[in-house]
Amino acid sequence: MFLEYFRLTLKNIRHRRMRSWLTILGIIIGVAAVVSLISIGQGLQNAISAQFSQLGTETILVVPKGLQGPPSGSTGITTDDVKTLEKMPYFDFVTPVDLNTGQVEYKRETKFIQVIGFPTSNAEKRFEGQNFAIAEGRYFNSGEKYGAILGYKTAKSGFEKEVLVRSRIKINGVDFTVDGIFNQMGNPSNDNAIYISIDTARTVFNKPNDVSEIILRVKPGTDIAVVSDNIKRELKRARGNENFDVFTPDQILKQASTVLGIVQLILVGIAAISLLVGAIGIMNTMYTSVLERTKEIGIMKAIGATNYDIGFIFLTESGVLGLIGGTIGVIIGSGVAELVGAVAKASGFGLLLIILDPVVIGGALLFAFVIGALSGLMPARHAASLQPVEALRYE
Structure with missing residues (x-):
């Protein structure tokens, strides 16, 4: 019996092909947006986790207040x-890091690159300790002043000609020799950078005492939460x-994940408006269909169809409209998410791995069917x- 209802539903949808496509357009857009946004959001979540896992679980980061620099009238990290x-x-290591943007010249070509x-x-x-690895060349020698190690993308595609080990580059007019090239990490902030001696950087960028951040490698077996509290107390005492x-x-990841989750929720909420519009469209179409098929309904009832049979036919039709829209939406949404992942990878952000969660896809299809069925109720x-x-007298 159900197969008969399903065949009748498909026949009616094909008979009113243009109206059916226009009806499910809102469902298609809504489901596509929801699937793509959730998939991209999960990919970003994984990228954030991967990026911060590079620091290691035994790492503490000290930065100026608010991560964006010190408040007006106060000093940053020094x-x-x-x-x-x-x-x-x-700590095993206390690693000060100085972030700058420098004018880098290689073979008469000039670019502005993070140094x-x-x-x-x-x-x-x-x-x-931060998961860097040398692909070519070597690390700095202790006390070396004018050596440089290039991120993978900087060396391979930062300039028209590939930068080779032992090449000469200029940073803000100062000559440096390329000591090495890092492996590709999939993180643009590392792959597109140039690393030099921090002492030389302070001279080149005229920042004799400034430090952008301090990376602390905690000794194994140390309670990182206790150490974090002690750092705050000691720095407050020393700085005033x-x-x-x-x-x-873990703290950085938690904050970033919270912000990303809120943004993702807002975007999915906006996308859900399309689903609401699609549901209203299905309801309108089904009411129109009932009016157009009033005489047909009368004939079916006259030859023995029950109220349940008639209601189920229209309910199935509205549910199938939602399911068709959901299926197409899932395909489009998955394609968009994969495209974003491919573009990100081509741009050097290899950490963004798009994951098409079967639960999300199955949930989207079920939701599309349910919202279609409810619209036809x-x-x-x-x-x-x-x-x-x-019904038989209706013209």
Whole structure:
């Protein structure tokens, strides 16, 4: 019996092909938007997790207040803070980092590239502690002043000609020799950067005491939460203010995930408006269909169809309209998400891995069918309530 209802439903949809497509357009757009946004959001969540996992679970980050620099009239992180932290017994390494944008010249071509000042002492252990690996060349020698290590994208595609190990580049007019090239990490902020000695960076960028951030490698077996509290207390005592933030990777990940979740929820809510419009469209179409098929309903009732049969026919039709729209929407949404992932990868953001969750896809299809069926509920009840005699007289 159900197969018969289904065949009749498909026949009616094909008979009113243009109207059916226009009806399900809202469902298609809504489902496509929801699926693509959720899939991209999950990909971003994974990218954020992967990026912060590079720091390691035994890492603490000290940055200026608010991550965007110090408040007006106050000082940011300085070399004095580095010295304060180096006196504490909890760390294998205290790594100050200086972030800058420099004018970089290679073979008469000039680009503006992020230049990161990094300590040259124990450079290999410091870098490898953050999951860096050398693809070509070597790490800094201790005390080296004018060596540079390039991110993968900077070396391979940052300039018209590939930058090779032992090549000469200029940063703000100062000559440097390329010591090495890092493996591709999939993170643009690392792959598109140039690393030089932090002491040289302070001279080149005229920032003798400033530090952008301090990366602390905690000794194994140390309670990272306790250490974090001790850092705050010691820096507050030494500085006389609290114009700094102390983060563990878990804290940063939690904050970033919360913000991303809120943004994703808002975008999905906006996309859901299309589903509401689509539901109204299905309801309108089904009411029109009931009016157009009033005489047909009367004939079916006259030859023995029950109110349940009539109602179920129209309910099935509205549900199938929703399911068709949902299926097409899932296909389009999945395609859009994969396209975004491919573009991100081509742009150097390899950490963005799009995941098409079967639960999301199945939920979208079920939701589309349910919203279609619910939209057809009132028209179906109206059709089922028609009296055979009145329906047969309807013109």
